Amino acid sequence: MQMYSNTSYTSVCPHGVVVLVADPKADFMYTRASRFTTSGAPSEEILMSRVVEAAQNRGGTLCPICRALVSSNLGQHIRDTHGQEDFRRAILRAKEHGTSDPEIGSLFGVTFRQLEKIVTEACGANISVLRKPKAVKSWEPRDFVEETTTVWSFKQRGSWATHSGRYRGNWSPYIPRNVILKYSQPGDVVLDFFVGGGTTAVEAKLLGRRCIASDINPACIGLTLESLDFEPPTSLFKEFSVYEPQVFVADARNLSHVPDNSIDLICAHPPYAGIINYSSDIEGDLSRLRPDDFLREMKKVAEESYRVLKPEGKCAILIGDTRKQKHVVPIGFQTIDVFLRSRFRLRELIIKRQHNCKTTGFWYTKSIENNFLLLAHEYLPIFEKPKSPERALLIKEGFRGYGHVSPSEAKRLSLKRKIQELETTTVWILPREDFEKRLNKNVVDRYSGERGYVTIDFVSHCGGERRLHEQRGAKTNGLLFIKSSVLADNPFYLDVESYLRQMQMIVKQELPGIVKGGFLAIQTQDVRINGYIEPLAKRVVDSIVSGDLWLKEIVVVTSTQGERGSTKHVSSTDGLRITHQYLIIYEKVS
Numbered sequence: 001m002q003m004y005s006n007t008s009y010t011s012v013c014p015h016g017v018v019v020l021v022a023d024p025k026a027d028f029m030y031t032r033a034s035r036f037t038t039s040g041a042p043s044e045e046i047l048m049s050r051v052v053e054a055a056q057n058r059g060g061t062l063c064p065i066c067r068a069l070v071s072s073n074l075g076q077h078i079r080d081t082h083g084q085e086d087f088r089r090a091i092l093r094a095k096e097h098g099t100s101d102p103e104i105g106s107l108f109g110v111t112f113r114q115l116e117k118i119v120t121e122a123c124g125a126n127i128s129v130l131r132k133p134k135a136v137k138s139w140e141p142r143d144f145v146e147e148t149t150t151v152w153s154f155k156q157r158g159s160w161a162t163h164s165g166r167y168r169g170n171w172s173p174y175i176p177r178n179v180i181l182k183y184s185q186p187g188d189v190v191l192d193f194f195v196g197g198g199t200t201a202v203e204a205k206l207l208g209r210r211c212i213a214s215d216i217n218p219a220c221i222g223l224t225l226e227s228l229d230f231e232p233p234t235s236l237f238k239e240f241s242v243y244e245p246q247v248f249v250a251d252a253r254n255l256s257h258v259p260d261n262s263i264d265l266i267c268a269h270p271p272y273a274g275i276i277n278y279s280s281d282i283e284g285d286l287s288r289l290r291p292d293d294f295l296r297e298m299k300k301v302a303e304e305s306y307r308v309l310k311p312e313g314k315c316a317i318l319i320g321d322t323r324k325q326k327h328v329v330p331i332g333f334q335t336i337d338v339f340l341r342s343r344f345r346l347r348e349l350i351i352k353r354q355h356n357c358k359t360t361g362f363w364y365t366k367s368i369e370n371n372f373l374l375l376a377h378e379y380l381p382i383f384e385k386p387k388s389p390e391r392a393l394l395i396k397e398g399f400r401g402y403g404h405v406s407p408s409e410a411k412r413l414s415l416k417r418k419i420q421e422l423e424t425t426t427v428w429i430l431p432r433e434d435f436e437k438r439l440n441k442n443v444v445d446r447y448s449g450e451r452g453y454v455t456i457d458f459v460s461h462c463g464g465e466r467r468l469h470e471q472r473g474a475k476t477n478g479l480l481f482i483k484s485s486v487l488a489d490n491p492f493y494l495d496v497e498s499y500l501r502q503m504q505m506i507v508k509q510e511l512p513g514i515v516k517g518g519f520l521a522i523q524t525q526d527v528r529i530n531g532y533i534e535p536l537a538k539r540v541v542d543s544i545v546s547g548d549l550w551l552k553e554i555v556v557v558t559s560t561q562g563e564r565g566s567t568k569h570v571s572s573t574d575g576l577r578i579t580h581q582y583l584i585i586y587e588k589v590s
């Protein structure tokens, strides 16, 4: 790999980020840079605090430019009197001084989106906090316990070392920490080609891994270098060495600076199609693409990932779904599909819970009234570049049968009671004792409407027993609920195919009995076969193809007892315990 160390070109973000570029036309290599601000004279600080104070007192607002007392909208005054450029600068200064986004919104009359756009255009990256990062308080997470199941949940995002949430959409450092510890050894090479604000690079450095970090956005490289501007204490490195990450501007679709078969672990978090805009005008920024185009470009990323990974190397990709017209667009499963088609195998399919979604008040009520769930999970598939396709490693998974739906579960609830009792996000965490009962109740109450429902349980093994349990609630049905504990013991691939065929058959037979506007709900669970994950929920979504059905929700269901593991290291061959199931919900649209 060719590297450049002498800087010959400097680009400066007017609001705090310095980027040093070796050669703007070649493969770019950066050296560390430190943050500085171009403004911040004490008099301005005082002025700004006066502006905020005046606004709070509602006695008018002091214009930060002409110092006139403005009794109406300050934003309008600045625009009319001083022009658009001063308006933008005043907003950026307020942000630099730590004024909160809602305060800026009411002070200057801008929406959150407009504010994000102004910051992204000025800094080249979507940064939430323009203030200088705080001093490091701790070097490691407190009471860290490695994850041992397939459901990961981090209520605190993590602020040890130089981590902070200031790059919008960055991932919690707990994710790369867990992935790096599980799937690499000290001295191994970790690659993150969507490095953003540098979270993975910081974790790799703290954990004694070599790291290659890149992003298409030069401003992100500035942020990453800033985050890496620390010397970890020697006490952290008693047993292994510390390696300074190599940081590049590069397009993840073309990793020409990374040789074939050279990487032990890829740990990356792509921008999901259209959810957050990470830059204002960077050619090749995948966050600006629509889902279909995004998936086509991710194919190139998957192929490059396969090329650079060593055989048996792992590739962890965090990806979430999105919504269109009140239906879910399963970008998560579609991205998994892209990687599987690029010859990867699936070692784990982890669910990462999101804690920032609004589950109270307005959104809570809307979720019931308009019958949609708030997206509260992302997928973290762990792919493996196979050494050979026939790797036999048998791991038994325990699997409970699903209980039947009892008629009392269809009793109608008033909206008021529903709001108190129904789940309103895509992650349902139910008590272990009456897990199935609560699950059934939620499905029936939410999706059978005023009409009846039919539930079907089936057990099927390839060439073996087929048991069908049916229960019909009424003549016309608003819900077809298929529950199947089909792959009870150590399944084979043929069982999976047989299961999917039966599922398709039942859907075909029963769908005509469901009214237009009614629902199909399928309860299913991923299984492990010979050490690899067979993503059954994804396979179900792939196999149910009908113009009559629109995918409404992908719900993850798990129990309250998460049973986090012990502090012992869990090796990648142990496999995580599968502790989640899925409900795939379709709406019958014609």
Ligand SMILES: C[S@@+](CC[C@H](N)C(=O)[O-])C[C@H]1O[C@@H](n2cnc3c(N)ncnc32)[C@H](O)[C@@H]1O
Residues within 6 Å of the ligand: 167, 169, 170, 171, 172, 193, 194, 195, 196, 197, 198, 199, 200, 214, 215, 216, 217, 220, 250, 251, 252, 253, 268, 269, 270, 271, 272, 278, 279, 284, 285, 286, 287
């Ligand atoms: C979700 S963010 C990554 C955040 C990162 N994990 C962190 O913690 O800061 C996705 C990143 O992908 C970058 N990106 C978008 N398109 C890219 C491409 N074609 N090649 C490389 N990076 C790209 C964006 O600039 C953005 O920083």
